[in-house]
Amino acid sequence: MRILRTSLAIFLLIAHFSAFSKSDLDYLPSSIKYDPSIPKPADILGAPVGQWHVRHDQLVRYMEVLAERSDRITILETGRTHENRKLVLLTITSPTNQQNIENIQQAHLQKVQTGRKTNDSDPLVFYMGYSVHGDEPSGANAALLIAYYLAAGQGDEVDKLLNNNVVLLDPSLNPDGLSRFAQWANMHKSQNLVADPNNREHRQRWPSGRTNHYWFDLNRDWLLLTHPESRARIEQFHKWRPHVLTDFHEMGPNSTYFFQPGIPSRKNPWTPDQNVRLTEALGDFHAAALDANKELYFTQESFDDFYYGKGSTYPDAHGTIGILFEQASSRGHLQDTRNGQLSFPDTIQNQVTTSLSTFKGALANKSELLSFKADFVNQAKELAKNDDIRGYLLNEAKDHSRFNQLKRILEQHQIKFYALNKDAKIDDRTYSAVDSVFVPLDQPQYRLIKSIFSTRKRFADNTFYDVSNWNLALAFNIEYASVSKSAMRRLSVSDSPAQMRTSELPQLTSDAYAYGFDWQDYNAPKLLQRLYDNDIQVRIAETAFSAKTSQGTISFSAGSVIIPMALTQPDNLSTKLQTLSNEMAIPVRTIESGLTQQGIDLGSSKMAAVKQPKVMIVGGLGTSQYEAGEAWHYLDNHVGMPVSIIDLDRLGQTNIEDYTHMIWVSGDYSFLTDSTVEKIGDWVKSGGVLIGQQSATKWFSEKEWLKATFMMQSEIDDAFDGKALNFAEREAFAAKQRIAGAAFETTLDTSHPLGYGYQRTLLPVFRNRGDVLLMPEKPFVTVAQFTEKPLLAGYASDEMEDLIADSAAIVAHRLEQGTVIGFVTNPNFRGYWYGTSRLLSNAIFMSAFIDAQG
Structure with a gap:
């Protein structure tokens, strides 16, 4: 039975x-x-x-x-x-x-x-x-x-x-x-x-x-x-x-x-x-x-x-x-x-x-x-023949790592690019043959090339399921120009594809006064992180200087990293630095004297001792898994930094005093308890660095940690008049009020610690939200501001572009003993916006230099 x-x-x-x-x-x-x-x-x-x-x-x-x-x-x-x-x-x-x-x-x-x-x-x-x-x-x-x-x-x-x-x-x-x-x-x-x-x-x-x-x-x-x-x-x-x-x-x-x-x-x-x-x-x-x-x-x-x-x-x-x-x-x-x-x-x-x-x-x-x-x-082939444009000229002199990554993407898509035989002048700008490549349109990938260099702003249908622009040159912050038929006659292009550009890496000697490297290369933050991991003592330059090296006098920009031999350093330091220099393809210089040729000396108080950061990303239910993942991916893969991801609902039980920096991505933070919010506020005021992006920045403003104000949603809504529209036009009207993933132009203060390593003041950023951050009244707080006509590529309505024009893009200031940094955009969008992802490294490694009061 x-x-x-x-x-x-x-x-x-x-x-x-x-x-x-x-x-x-x-x-x-x-x-x-x-x-x-x-x-x-x-x-x-x-x-x-x-x-x-x-x-x-x-x-x-x-x-x-x-x-x-x-x-x-x-x-x-x-x-x-x-x-x-x-x-x-x-x-x-x-x-x-x-x-x-x-x-x-x-x-x-x-x-x-x-x-x-x-x-x-x-x-x-x-x-x-x-x-x-x-x-x-x-x-x-x-x-x-x-x-x-x-x-x-x-x-x-x-x-x-x-x-x-x-x-x-x-x-x-x-x-x-x-x-x-x-x-x-x-x-x-x-x-x-x-x-x-x-x-x-x-x-x-x-x-x-x-x-x-x-x-x-x-x-x-x-x-x-x-x-x-x-x-x-x-x-x-x-x-x-x-x-x-x-x-x-x-x-x-x-x-x-x-x-x-x-x-x-x-x-x-x-x-x-x-x-x-x-x-x-x-x-x-x-x-x-x-x-x-x-x-x-x-x-x-x-x-x-x-x-x-x-x-x-x-x-x-x-x-x-x-x-x-x-x-x-x-x-x-x-x-x-x-x-x-x-x-x-x-x-x-x-x-x-x-x-x-x-x-x-x-x-x-x-x-x-x-x-x-x-x-x-x-x-x-016929489209390329009839196109008024013959191709695109790309140039980047200082940051070979970033430029090479763009080239790798082109190569993987079977897009050919060529070196120049000599310097070229296009639109009153000279493109160095050493630092430039030419991408011709006359190749099988014509359509894809037109698409990835597109600056189209108007479309037959302005409603998009996803982004409306993905211009790779803008994403990588690479200077580029379209080359017309007439300009092509002034261009001397090599017959063979261009190779990856690498820096000349000097041999280090063991009798140095100090060693140093510039902050301009995309991989510089990764090299700094490796120094921390190897217990190598560093100083970071708050301002630029020129020093005597084994290769002669070399200029070092603000943010450059110095390794003084006067500090306690590991054995065989020169050998370790040479290995890291070769691995990162970043020149590390042998500095022969603490007395510089120009700017601050190596013993200056403006050579700051910045301790190794311990970073937390706030994740979990209520936060954007995409943005949290993008920040994690950047810091883990491109910086080599171990970061802790703490669930939002565990913050109240977490000893946040162990962390130097917190990164907050877009999310809904309205359900956080008053005690947790107070705990975060106390942490930043006691010396923590609070970094927010997109809706997190808006939340910082609401909590008055960020001393900047966002435009009211009612003011944004008032900029759009839909009274005369019929019912069938409601979807098109809604499309006008959103930003369909587009590239916008900002002016970056390159003298600001968040701008260290950047050469150009005009910086393209990616936007897919309509929040408008008003310009703070206090000086030295605004790090980047949208330009008067900010839309570079992709769709945004005239009304939305006018609202964004001249508004703030990045704000940073002191809050008692701590620092608050707010990005209106997502600097790590989809892991390919290399032009702005460096800003996150600066927000971590250079935050000690931010002294403007909010």
Whole structure:
């Protein structure tokens, strides 16, 4: 009897789960047979797809097994994530093609790059990418089934696809986020599935599984290449240059299913109209497949194809049809929605369905897709020929590290740049041949180049799903100029691509009076941090000076770091410094005397002893995971600084006296208790350094720690008159009141400690908020101010630009014994705004020099 009861319990449990799950074959067409020698996902995972959220290690293991068992599949490890997880790419085609895959790849790539005429016997190349957001897991789970279908499927349908085409399958674009979310969903799964949207299973804590290790949105990183996942993917993209690329996502549970095309008026102007027409042609097949399953869906709404840094849009800049799919998310295993109960298997099924319809639609439009790829290249040549601009001249003399990083991004996008044979004069400015490179427009990446150097400010449709500008030269604070046809005649360009520029590194001697390096290079903060880590005693110069060195008299700017031998230093100091100098590619000088040629002497009180900082980032629920992650990523990767991330709700129990600096990002701080707020105020007044950005800066102002005032929201609203508008114009009116991610110009006080290391007073910053910080009345408090006509590139309405004009961008002052620093913007935006991220280092290392009273 006991055995019967146990058996009955197991039966009821299985019956309950199976009510909302399927066998692996239930997801796939029943019209074809499957090779029994190829294991199904359940054979390896121990359960059918959809019963549990697959972990990344399980997913990779299944793909490895397929590659072992099927002669249609090879698997390549393309890189590793921040958490050391494998990034894998499957190449799937017929066994005959596998034996000749390198020749097929090279022949395809040659035609793509040259625009040579194609014929219908040429292969289509698919790049099937899944789940760039880790908490949108239906894509990665569907990838298991699509891989099985391609490995085991038998019959004319599969043969037609694989005999003369190549499928690249990227099963998880964000392994770290997928693993984080799978753990969350699985650990909260009940035996009796809970569909209540308020259940903990459906409510992730901070940070969500959407992001990668550093809490970045990887779907915004295709162009910026801040992370290893993106760099590995882009390398493979350019090795294959596919005809079709899919990008499988999820959206809110109460939605249905979306596939592109998106809103027609919101595509990037450099994307050909034929791209949209081919996307529509494939869309007919998605619609037919979803119709057959009686699924709800929509198109041409909400999403756009403007920003070239997204997964469905980056391909558009390369003659590839990028397609975004968005599935309503169960955010767990089962959830109540306005459309009824939505199960995890339901979400997976739709992603499987549209993966298969992508194959079917592309094969039906194969001739057009092949022709479009060739036409795209030839059109780029014609566009470049007819363009009044011949290219862009870039210059940076002092900061080789920052300039080289921009060049690396160009290289990874297959954009060529060349050295100059001699100095050039453009727009009354001389560009040194040694410090400049030229990026010609006459190359296959014409459209992408136009986009990343764009200064467009007006658009046919001013409503943007994401940012409206991503000008890399502005982001990196690199001087640049467009070169016209007439100016091109005065330019002498080398025939070979330019190399990375490196500084000449002097050999250090052991008999120095002191050693020193300038603060102008992007990696200078990292070198200073390494000195602290090695217990090397330093002084930081508050003002500029010139000193006698083994290379003659050298000028050192304010912020330069000096290592005096008069202080207690580690053994073999010169050897250690030489190693660090070589590693950072920053010249460290041997200083021969404490008596300087000009400016302060090395024993001056203005050579300050700045103790090693201990930095806290305030994170956790209530704060922006993106901004906190960006600050963490910058300090961890670019400065090498160990930082503590303290959850907001733990601040009251944390001994904050242990920290010298606090970084506060955008967030909602209204729920902090009075005692915690008082504790923070006491900490800063006793000597702490409080650093805020965006809405945190506004909160500092409300607490009167920051002695500056923000414009009232009612005043901002009054600048916009919508009285004469009709109901249909409400969305366009709302778009005028927001800043769609644009570049603005500020004037930076380079004599201020926060401006140390900067050479130019005009500094581009990124803005995506409409807060306006009024100019403080007290002198020496404003570090940077927006110019009279501040919009450089991207969309902001005339009304918003007028409100921002001449307002404050950065404010810093003393508060009793401490310091408060407020940024209106986010200096670390998406990890690529190198021109302003240095400001955060200055706010940490140079804060001791801020003495203006608020």
